[in-house]
Amino acid sequence: MSRPTKQSPERGNARIRLLESARDIVRAKGFAATTVDDLCRSADVTKGAFFHHFESKDALGVAAAEFWTEKTSAFFAAAPYHDLADPLERVLGYVAFRKAIIEGDLAAFTCLVGTMAQEVYASSQGIREACGRSIFGHAETLEADIEAARRERGITGDWTAQSLARHTQAILQGGFVLAKAGNDPALAREALDHLARYIRQLFHVTEETIA
Amino acid sequence: MSRPTKQSPERGNARIRLLESARDIVRAKGFAATTVDDLCRSADVTKGAFFHHFESKDALGVAAAEFWTEKTSAFFAAAPYHDLADPLERVLGYVAFRKAIIEGDLAAFTCLVGTMAQEVYASSQGIREACGRSIFGHAETLEADIEAARRERGITGDWTAQSLARHTQAILQGGFVLAKAGNDPALAREALDHLARYIRQLFHVTEETIA
Numbered sequence: 001m002s003r004p005t006k007q008s009p010e011r012g013n014a015r016i017r018l019l020e021s022a023r024d025i026v027r028a029k030g031f032a033a034t035t036v037d038d039l040c041r042s043a044d045v046t047k048g049a050f051f052h053h054f055e056s057k058d059a060l061g062v063a064a065a066e067f068w069t070e071k072t073s074a075f076f077a078a079a080p081y082h083d084l085a086d087p088l089e090r091v092l093g094y095v096a097f098r099k100a101i102i103e104g105d106l107a108a109f110t111c112l113v114g115t116m117a118q119e120v121y122a123s124s125q126g127i128r129e130a131c132g133r134s135i136f137g138h139a140e141t142l143e144a145d146i147e148a149a150r151r152e153r154g155i156t157g158d159w160t161a162q163s164l165a166r167h168t169q170a171i172l173q174g175g176f177v178l179a180k181a182g183n184d185p186a187l188a189r190e191a192l193d194h195l196a197r198y199i200r201q202l203f204h205v206t207e208e209t210i211a
Numbered sequence: 212m213s214r215p216t217k218q219s220p221e222r223g224n225a226r227i228r229l230l231e232s233a234r235d236i237v238r239a240k241g242f243a244a245t246t247v248d249d250l251c252r253s254a255d256v257t258k259g260a261f262f263h264h265f266e267s268k269d270a271l272g273v274a275a276a277e278f279w280t281e282k283t284s285a286f287f288a289a290a291p292y293h294d295l296a297d298p299l300e301r302v303l304g305y306v307a308f309r310k311a312i313i314e315g316d317l318a319a320f321t322c323l324v325g326t327m328a329q330e331v332y333a334s335s336q337g338i339r340e341a342c343g344r345s346i347f348g349h350a351e352t353l354e355a356d357i358e359a360a361r362r363e364r365g366i367t368g369d370w371t372a373q374s375l376a377r378h379t380q381a382i383l384q385g386g387f388v389l390a391k392a393g394n395d396p397a398l399a400r401e402a403l404d405h406l407a408r409y410i411r412q413l414f415h416v417t418e419e420t421i422a
Binding site: 028029115118119136163164169171178181182183191201 | 240241242244318324325329332342377381384387389392398401408
């Protein structure tokens with residue numbers, strides 16, 4: 001509180017509260033339907049404070065995507081699948097972890113940046129690019145393990161680690177769309193079961209050999 | 212023109228023009244960002260005509276999803292993959308057909324009902340349900356071929372035809388999200404390459420045996 005800073009603690013908190021409100025409200029009703037008033041009310045800040053922190057709603061959208069990247073990166077970096085010794089177990093552990101956290105309210109487990117990219121890809125280049133960096137940056141965190149698993153197990157094939165890493169994200173994003181359309185989180189979990197089966201097949205292992 | 216009908220040709224055309232405008236504009240910028248004025252301008256109808264045909268924007272959304280279902284059902288029913296003799300070839304032919312039609316503008320090949328479900332799943336139950344009927348109804352059109360292929364080839368496994376049919380739609384929807392986030396249709400085609408590889412693995416066939 002007494003650190004020499006140009007930004008007061010209150011002001012810093014207002015920004016974070018606005019980003020957290022964006023994360024929650026946009027996932028519940030989409031970016032276009034989320035108004036600046038919605039965000040101010042939820043974050044308990046004035047409109048003046050909003051425009052002090054973000055020059056426009058689009059700027060808030062970009063910052064919300066970046067905030068999402070920052071928070072989810074830390075969350076997945078700390079997840080237990082990284083501790084597994086075998087790189088293929090780490091890859092399958094990632095898929096199992098993604099499945100395990102799909103529960104409860106759709107707005108609580110679905111993806112902010114997938115939702116925003118779906119909606120504003122053509123109308124806000126800045127938001128689209130921030131969403132792309134988030135999704136493809138997250139996919140990249142899987143590449144080293146997939147490549148190591150391929151090398152260790154002598155797997156060849158007409159696919160790359162980069163492409164399979166991206167595919168895990170396509171299946172997650174598509175699973176979220178189906179879960180929303182069918183109003184049932186089990187539809188997203190089912191997609192991840194298919195993904196785990198696909199990866200086991202690519203690496204010629206069964207559920208008995210590697211869980 | 213002279214058929215006895217309660218609806219004038221002009222009036223019928225206005226409704227269709229509004230539904231076609233919704234199909235195109237919602238895919239380009241999302242449902243919430245699409246205003247009734249946008250739709251009227253694009254369809255060249257008055258606001259009075261809009262509300263003559265649709266009692267609300269949500270009612271237009273439901274009708275647009277149903278119009279989408281009707282048009283895409285006819286389009287896929289007439290597609291060439293149905294003519295293949297082998298049910299597995301028909302399933303893989305479907306995937307190849309979906310890949311072949313992914314080209315050009317993102318708004319032209321992405322999915323109206325996936326986009327709307329993503330956005331309004333929690334705010335409009337009517338639209339969500341119409342989108343769900345569209346996506347899961349389309350998935351159902353694949354089930355008989357998948358089941359026939361399983362039976363003919365004696366394939367067992369802990370997956371069902373219904374589940375694999377749904378998974379094709381998860382991969383399509385997720386591929387569209389990645390194509391939008393990365394501004395590149397090739398990202399959606401890549402997801403379908405993984406899907407074709409997965410299906411071949413499930414049925415123990417290679418690209419050489421079945422194209």
